[in-house]
Amino acid sequence: MVKGIRKEAYDCEKYVSGKSMDEVMAEYGLSSVIKLGSNENQYGPYETAFKEMQAEVGRINIYPEKNYIRLKELLGEKLGVTKDWVSLGHGAGNVLDSVAKTLLEDGDEVIVPQQSYRLYREISKIMGAKVIEVPLNDSYTIDLNDFKKALTPKTKIVWICNPNNPTGSIIDKDSFSSFIDAMPENCWMVLDEAYAEFCDSDLLPDVMKFIKEGKNVIDIHTFSKYYGLAGGRIGYLVASPEFVNWYDTVSEPFNANRIGLAGAVALMENEEECKKYGDLMIHDREWLNEELTKLGCKCYPSYANFVFFETPYSASEIGEKLLQKGIIVRPCGGWGYEKHLRVSIGTTEQNKEFLQGIKEVLQTMN
Numbered sequence: 001m002v003k004g005i006r007k008e009a010y011d012c013e014k015y016v017s018g019k020s021m022d023e024v025m026a027e028y029g030l031s032s033v034i035k036l037g038s039n040e041n042q043y044g045p046y047e048t049a050f051k052e053m054q055a056e057v058g059r060i061n062i063y064p065e066k067n068y069i070r071l072k073e074l075l076g077e078k079l080g081v082t083k084d085w086v087s088l089g090h091g092a093g094n095v096l097d098s099v100a101k102t103l104l105e106d107g108d109e110v111i112v113p114q115q116s117y118r119l120y121r122e123i124s125k126i127m128g129a130k131v132i133e134v135p136l137n138d139s140y141t142i143d144l145n146d147f148k149k150a151l152t153p154k155t156k157i158v159w160i161c162n163p164n165n166p167t168g169s170i171i172d173k174d175s176f177s178s179f180i181d182a183m184p185e186n187c188w189m190v191l192d193e194a195y196a197e198f199c200d201s202d203l204l205p206d207v208m209k210f211i212k213e214g215k216n217v218i219d220i221h222t223f224s225k226y227y228g229l230a231g232g233r234i235g236y237l238v239a240s241p242e243f244v245n246w247y248d249t250v251s252e253p254f255n256a257n258r259i260g261l262a263g264a265v266a267l268m269e270n271e272e273e274c275k276k277y278g279d280l281m282i283h284d285r286e287w288l289n290e291e292l293t294k295l296g297c298k299c300y301p302s303y304a305n306f307v308f309f310e311t312p313y314s315a316s317e318i319g320e321k322l323l324q325k326g327i328i329v330r331p332c333g334g335w336g337y338e339k340h341l342r343v344s345i346g347t348t349e350q351n352k353e354f355l356q357g358i359k360e361v362l363q364t365m366n
């Protein structure tokens with residue numbers, strides 16, 4: 001046993017990522033693979049961002065002051081606030097972690113959706129909080145009425161993923177306001193909107209309205225999915241300037257890198273490419289949903305850049321057979337969904353190859 005490790009760390013689970021492309025190629029003797037297991041954007045990096053990022057490499061010896069401020073200003077403009085309402089992190093994951101550090105102490109309770117992004121649970125445990133898990137409802141959706149029942153005077157954070165990963169579902173936006181009002185005074189709602197850009201904004205709660213009204217709401221976004229910069233590691237939060245001030249006090253000074261920042265700034269100045277390919281991915285998501293349904297899979301409405309679906313067979317077995325064909329997807333057994341899989345929307349070409357692959361796999365299972 002290693003000495004000196006915090007007792008809270010013993011309760012944490014290490015993040016297990018999906019297999020990398022190189023691993024799959026080596027293991028299965030393949031010359032190419034399609035990676036649709038991590039919800040990355042296969043059309044990225046966008047040309048708009050790529051040029052600026054290349055130019056930025058030559059300035060990597062200098063701290064990223066200029067673009068750090070510039071990105072906050074651009075995000076503020078987009079959201080109708082000044083830059084004091086925005087802060088950054090190296091990926092939304094880091095933003096979530098710093099929020100946990102800012103708010104949580106021993107004895108606090110947090111509420112998390114049981115079938116959702118795993119990080120909420122782990123970063124809460126490491127801060128000494130007690131984690132209350134609330135299962136999704138029968139339609140694989142986070143139900144705020146169920147969450148309301150789990151609120152106690154000790155609840156400090158309610159972590160919500162909307163649209164939810166891995167199910168693609170969205171909360172009933174009409175239940176949002178009464179939930180916020182039911183939260184105890186010191187409790188914060190942290191809304192992870194990593195996939196919001198893939199969803200019609202009318203279907204999501206108007207988070208900015210709640211934040212501007214001074215409610216305890218923190219909104220989190222990432223450049224990893226819609227904007228195609230997963231390796232650039234840029235995430236951000238929007239909250240009241242008072243909260244942002246504490247977040248900035250707790251997080252490290254320059255918690256975003258020059259190259260990612262240069263890409264993000266370029267994309268905020270010109271979203272044309274993102275919009276063009278974003279629309280295409282949304283179109284392909286609906287197409288894939290229909291095609292999988294035709295193959296006899298049970299598909300669920302998705303508002304993200306992936307499709308969540310169920311077959312009559314073991315998802316891990318299907319995942320394994322797809323790997324043999326060089327197609328990486330995410331079987332959802334880790335969330336207790338033994339027959340469900342999550343497949344990210346790739347390029348149209350890749351989506352077609354995935355469909356052909358799963359068609360063949362399903363035939364061998366019959």
Ligand SMILES: *Cc1c(COP(=O)(O)O)cnc(C)c1O
Nearest residue numbers: 091092093117165194222224235
């Ligand atoms: C991918 C993802 C993130 C993390 O994004 P990064 O910015 O790459 O850290 C956060 N939340 C959810 C729900 C995600 O799926």
